Amino acid sequence: MSVARGPRRGIVLSRLPRRGYVIREKYLRRFRTLARQLSDAPLDPDTTFDGLLHMGEDGNEIWVEASLSEPEKRFTIVHELVHARRQRAGEDLDDDLLEEPIVELETIARVGRRTLSRMPSGMTLAVLHDYLTRRGRDDPETPRGLRAVYERIWTLLGMRGRRVEGAVATLAAHRRPAGVRRSRGR
Ligand SMILES: [Zn+2]
Numbered sequence: 001m002s003v004a005r006g007p008r009r010g011i012v013l014s015r016l017p018r019r020g021y022v023i024r025e026k027y028l029r030r031f032r033t034l035a036r037q038l039s040d041a042p043l044d045p046d047t048t049f050d051g052l053l054h055m056g057e058d059g060n061e062i063w064v065e066a067s068l069s070e071p072e073k074r075f076t077i078v079h080e081l082v083h084a085r086r087q088r089a090g091e092d093l094d095d096d097l098l099e100e101p102i103v104e105l106e107t108i109a110r111v112g113r114r115t116l117s118r119m120p121s122g123m124t125l126a127v128l129h130d131y132l133t134r135r136g137r138d139d140p141e142t143p144r145g146l147r148a149v150y151e152r153i154w155t156l157l158g159m160r161g162r163r164v165e166g167a168v169a170t171l172a173a174h175r176r177p178a179g180v181r182r183s184r185g186r
Helices: 028-038 070-089 096-110 113-117 122-133 143-156 164-170
Strands: 022-026 049-056 059-065 180-184
Touching: 028 049, 028 059, 049 070, 059 070, 070 096, 070 113, 096 122, 096 143, 113 122, 122 143
Parallel strands: 022 059
Antiparallel strands: 049 059, 049 180
16 A cells, blocks of 8 residues: 555545455346345446445455456456545545546546557547546556546546545545445446
8 A cells, every 4th residue: 555645635545455356257237136235325227337346354356247348347447446445545425426437537547548448438538548647647556646636537527626635525525334335337
C-alpha cells in the first residue's frame, strides 16, 4: 500500500490492493438471480453483472464474467479493485449514482491505453485516459498522481472547485459494511 505523507488530503491509498484478491471467472450473467441476492441494494431485474467484489472474513474475491473479451475482463477486474481501494480508504460514497462514475473514471485512468483501445468505444476511452492522466504524466498509482487524476474526475462530474474532502463531506459519505458489493454494467 502506498500511503500519503503529511496531513490527509483526501487520498490515502493510491495503489490497488491487487495481491489481496483472488480472481475467479464465472458465468455471472447466467446467475443473475443469485447475483441479485448477493448484492446489497435493490436492483432492477434486468441488471446484469460483469463483475462482483466480495470482501469477507473468508477471503477477498473478484468474480468476473467469463464471456467477456480479454481487454474487457482486465478492465472489469481493475474496476472491482478500484471499488476495493475506495472502500479500504473510506472514500466510497453511499450514492451509487455518483460512486459508479467515479469508479469508472478512476478505472479508465488506471487501465493502459492499449487495453482501452481494444474495448468497445475504445477511442473515446483512450481520449478520456489521456485527459485523466495528462497523457500518462500523472500516475494514479502514486498519491500525487491520483490526486491530480481526481481533480479531473471532479471536473468531469461538475464538482470542480470543491476540495476532495469537502465533496465527500457534502455528500455525507459513510463506509459500507464489508460484504458483497455489486457492480452494474462494467
Ligand atoms: Zn462498479
